[in-house]
Amino acid sequence: MSAATMSTGVSTGEITPKLGYAATLLVAGLWMVPFLWMLVAAFNPQSIGTGMASLVPSYVPTLANFREAWASADFPRYGLNTTIISLGILAVQIVTITLAGYAFARLEFPGRTLCFYLFLLQLMLAPVVLIVPNLTTIAKLGLYDSLLGVMAPYFASAFGTFLMRQAFRAIPRELEDAALIDGASVFQRIGFIYLPLAKPSLVAFSIVSVTAHWNEFLWPLMVINSPDLRPLTVGLASFTRGAEGAQAWGVIAAGTLLVSAPLLIAFALFQRAFVNSFVSSGIK
Amino acid sequence: MLAPSLLFLALFTYWPVVQVLWQSLHGQVRVGGPQAYVGPQNFLKLFADPAFRKALANNLVYALGTVIPSLVLALGFAMALARSSRVNALFRALFFLPVLIPLVAAASIFLFLFLPNVGLLDYHLAKLAISGPNWLGDPDIALWSIMALTIWKNAGYYMLFFLAGLQAVPADAYEAAILDGAGPWQRLRYVTLPYLKPTIGFVLVIGLLNVVTQVDHVFVLTKGGPSDSTNLLLFYVYQQAVENYDAGRAAAGTLVMLALLLVVTASSLRTLERSFGEKEA
Numbered sequence: 001m002s003a004a005t006m007s008t009g010v011s012t013g014e015i016t017p018k019l020g021y022a023a024t025l026l027v028a029g030l031w032m033v034p035f036l037w038m039l040v041a042a043f044n045p046q047s048i049g050t051g052m053a054s055l056v057p058s059y060v061p062t063l064a065n066f067r068e069a070w071a072s073a074d075f076p077r078y079g080l081n082t083t084i085i086s087l088g089i090l091a092v093q094i095v096t097i098t099l100a101g102y103a104f105a106r107l108e109f110p111g112r113t114l115c116f117y118l119f120l121l122q123l124m125l126a127p128v129v130l131i132v133p134n135l136t137t138i139a140k141l142g143l144y145d146s147l148l149g150v151m152a153p154y155f156a157s158a159f160g161t162f163l164m165r166q167a168f169r170a171i172p173r174e175l176e177d178a179a180l181i182d183g184a185s186v187f188q189r190i191g192f193i194y195l196p197l198a199k200p201s202l203v204a205f206s207i208v209s210v211t212a213h214w215n216e217f218l219w220p221l222m223v224i225n226s227p228d229l230r231p232l233t234v235g236l237a238s239f240t241r242g243a244e245g246a247q248a249w250g251v252i253a254a255g256t257l258l259v260s261a262p263l264l265i266a267f268a269l270f271q272r273a274f275v276n277s278f279v280s281s282g283i284k
Numbered sequence: 285m286l287a288p289s290l291l292f293l294a295l296f297t298y299w300p301v302v303q304v305l306w307q308s309l310h311g312q313v314r315v316g317g318p319q320a321y322v323g324p325q326n327f328l329k330l331f332a333d334p335a336f337r338k339a340l341a342n343n344l345v346y347a348l349g350t351v352i353p354s355l356v357l358a359l360g361f362a363m364a365l366a367r368s369s370r371v372n373a374l375f376r377a378l379f380f381l382p383v384l385i386p387l388v389a390a391a392s393i394f395l396f397l398f399l400p401n402v403g404l405l406d407y408h409l410a411k412l413a414i415s416g417p418n419w420l421g422d423p424d425i426a427l428w429s430i431m432a433l434t435i436w437k438n439a440g441y442y443m444l445f446f447l448a449g450l451q452a453v454p455a456d457a458y459e460a461a462i463l464d465g466a467g468p469w470q471r472l473r474y475v476t477l478p479y480l481k482p483t484i485g486f487v488l489v490i491g492l493l494n495v496v497t498q499v500d501h502v503f504v505l506t507k508g509g510p511s512d513s514t515n516l517l518l519f520y521v522y523q524q525a526v527e528n529y530d531a532g533r534a535a536a537g538t539l540v541m542l543a544l545l546l547v548v549t550a551s552s553l554r555t556l557e558r559s560f561g562e563k564e565a
Contacts (some may be wrong), residue, residue, distance in 0.1 A: 024364040027357070028375055031436065034393045035381065037404055041396070052396070053407035096289045103285040115286060122297050124549040128497045129518070129541055132525045132534045133300035133307070156292035215386035217500040218518075222526065233386045237504055240392045249396050256392045260385040267384050271377065278383070278441065279448045 042066070042257045047250030065254035072242070072251070075258055077228055078235035085150050085220070085231055086213045090206055092155045097205070100156075101164025102190055106176070122158035128219055135222055145225040154213065159281070160205045167201035168194050204277035207270075214263060232259045301542070304535045311532030326532040336537065338512040339520040342427055343496070343544075346516060350434040351491035355484065357439040362446030363476070376447070379440035387437065391504035394433045398505070420506050423513035430514050433501055438494070442487045449483035450476070485555040492548045496541055517541050 036055050043061035044052065047068070069075070103109070104116065127134060134153050135144075143149030171194060179189050195202070217233040224230055230238075236259045243252045267274050311322045330336050361379050365372040382390060397404045398419035406416035419429040453476060461471045477484075499519045502508060508515035508523065515523075517537065525534035 020360070020364045024361060024375065027361075028378055031378055031382070031440075033404070034390070034397065034436065037396065038393050050402050050407070053402060053404045055404075096292065099285040100289040107285070115290075118293065118298075119289070122293055124493065124545050125297050125301065125542070126493070126497045127296055129538065129545065130297070130300040130304070131518075132521060132531070132538060133303040134296055135525075136303065137295060137300065152292070153296035156289040156296075158293075161289060211384065215384075217386065217388050217503070218522070221503075222522075233388045233500070236386070236392060237388045237500075240388075240395065240504060244395065252392055252396065256389045260389045263384045264381065267377075267381070274384075275376075275380070275444060279444050 038253045038257055038260075041250050041253035044250045044253075047248045048246075052249045065250040066258065068248070068251045069239070069243075069255040069258060073235055073239040073255065074228065075232070075235065075255070078230055078232045078259075079262070081147060081229060082214055082231040082233075084147055086210045088147070089151045089154045089213050090209050092151070093157050093160055093205075093209060094202065096156050097160035097164045098190060098195065100161040101168055102194060104161065104165040105168035106173075119158040119161055122156070127153040128216075131219060131222055134219075138223060144223060145229065146223075147229060149223045150220045150231070153219070157205075157209070160209065163201050163205050163281070164198060167198035171197050201280070203273060204280045207274055207277035208281045211263060235259075304538050304542070307531055307535035308539050311530075322532065326536040330533050330536045330540070333533075335512045335515060336520055339508075339515040339517050340540070342513070342515055343517045345427065346431055346434075347492055347495045349428070350431050350438070350495060351488065354435045354439045354442055354491065355487055357435065358442035358487070359446050359480070359484075361439065361443040362450055363472075365443075366447065366450045376440075376443070379443055381440070382437045383441045387498060387500035388504050390433060390437055391501040394429075394501070395505060398429055420514075421510060423510045426506055426510060426514045430501060430505060433505075434495075434498075438491070442491065445483050445487055446480065449480045453479040482555065485552060489548060489552040489555055493545065496545060517544075 033055065040055055040057050041052055042065055043057065043059075043063075044054075045059055045062040045064060046052070047065055100119070104112070104119075138144055138149040138152065141149075141152070143152060175193050175197075176189050179193055184192070215233060216231075217237065220231050221234050221237070224234060236255060239255050240252050243249075243255070308326050309321060309323060310319045311326055312318070313320050313322065361376075365376050400406055400416075400418045400421060401410075403419075405419060409416035417425050420426050457475050457479070458471060461475050466474065496518060499516050499522070502514055502516055502519045506514040508519050518541065521534050521537040521541065524530045524537060
């Protein structure tokens with residue numbers, strides 16, 4: 001492009017947005033490649049060989065790779081374990097972050113600022129950084145090689161607490177006062193006034209939390225020893241290692257697709273909720 | 285009401301830090317012997333270990349080389365796709381998809397992308413008569429290959445924050461700038477970027493914190509090799525603890541990681557407080 005068209009473009013503000021759009025299109029094409037390959041390879045009747053690098057399907061699609069992946073790894077069991085882990089963590093978190101969020105939003109107590117900073121500390125000290133001492137603790141509690149052991153370090157969430165605190169503070173105090181006059185206990189006030197009104201924040205937190213723990217790998221890898229307690233991620237990693245040796249790339253693609261599909265489908269169904277949750281997880 | 289949370293935080297956040305501090309100063313003087321106070325020996329051993337120094341250097345390269353390009357790309361995506369339309373929604377979804385798949389799943393896909401000769405990259409490069417490198421086998425390239433995966437995985441996540449941040453830029457600010465004769469680059473420099481400053485700060489912080497805590501792809505793709513060229517701090521700590529049974533060195537390594545995280549968090553405490561609810565007066 002000549003300097004002349006560049007400068008007129010800049011002065012009218014026309015060319016650069018178009019250039020930007022063209023660049024985005026190009027990058028979008030690049031971004032698609034890994035997914036495209038996964039799809040094309042997963043349905044390829046040939047699982048091995050040089051044809052695997054194709055991005056354009058030139059075959060009659062088959063489910064053979066899925067059948068083989070299904071047969072060589074216990075994906076339903078892994079999926080069940082992952083579901084138990086993600087939902088189990090979430091269930092306990094909802095209780096802990098609601099209580100702590102209420103305390104920070106509405107209660108006056110000595111040491112509140114100190115407590116707030118203690119909570120803030122967890123944002124930095126993600127449990128995964130402390131895997132070595134946490135593994136010792138889990139072993140001492142007799143939770144090694146159990147799903148509960150995978151879940152326990154995440155039962156408290158500073159991030160969730162702050163999210164709930166913000167949501168609770170936005171709720172008019174008068175509502176709680178009215179309930180107080182009616183003789184509602186603190187748990188009734190939380191259950192009937194605060195929680196229903198904080199539902200959007202609760203949904204946002206749930207989506208972010210389930211996504212994070214659904215995809216988690218390193219910590220369950222360390223805690224779990226028995227093959228039938230593996231979550232999807234750990235199962236996929238060992239499955240990939242096995243199939244890599246056999247160079248069965250179509251089967252690897254099929255297994256990867258199986259493991260990735262649940263959250264991708266959930267996203268397709270609830271796109272707006274997902275995006276809003278991830279945004280509000282950072283900006284409040 | 286804080287008790288349940290504090291119980292778990294104490295068990296899995298505060299107590300482990302105490303343990304790591306203690307462990308970093310203790311170790312076995314003889315193999316199989318009891319734990320004894322060894323002073324700074326673990327740290328001396330740690331910094332004398334070339335693998336650790338390599339992991340530390342790698343992590344710094346990895347941090348800067350993934351966070352900054354992801355951030356720039358994310359800002360570009362957000363600016364190009366800010367206007368809401370059906371097509372833009374589709375593109376946004378496309379960039380966001382990698383965020384949703386497990387890092388190990390992304391690694392399984394990239395394993396084939398990076399496969400020498402027959403893999404996706406080398407195969408298509410060969411068609412252009414370019415002989416592609418051994419992406420994961422060459423110590424000079426492997427870390428960069430891993431970084432490419434990380435950028436692919438994270439840029440769409442940061443894009444969301446910039447999309448949200450762009451909504452806060454008032455339209456009249458642009459109109460005024462255009463009236464003043466500002467071109468697109470000047471509008472970016474003097475209007476958009478100043479408004480996005482808090483978002484950029486936030487993305488930098490979460491990006492840097494993520495960099496230390498995500499090593500799943502290293503497990504699947506390279507196991508830290510070849511010759512430690514893709515070893516990262518957390519993976520090194522894992523190796524010391526699980527493969528070498530050297531609890532003292534693992535603890536010392538963890539402390540180095542914590543120190544780095546502390547520097548990142550301390551230097552951005554204001555950004556974090558703003559994002560997670562400011563301190564009560």
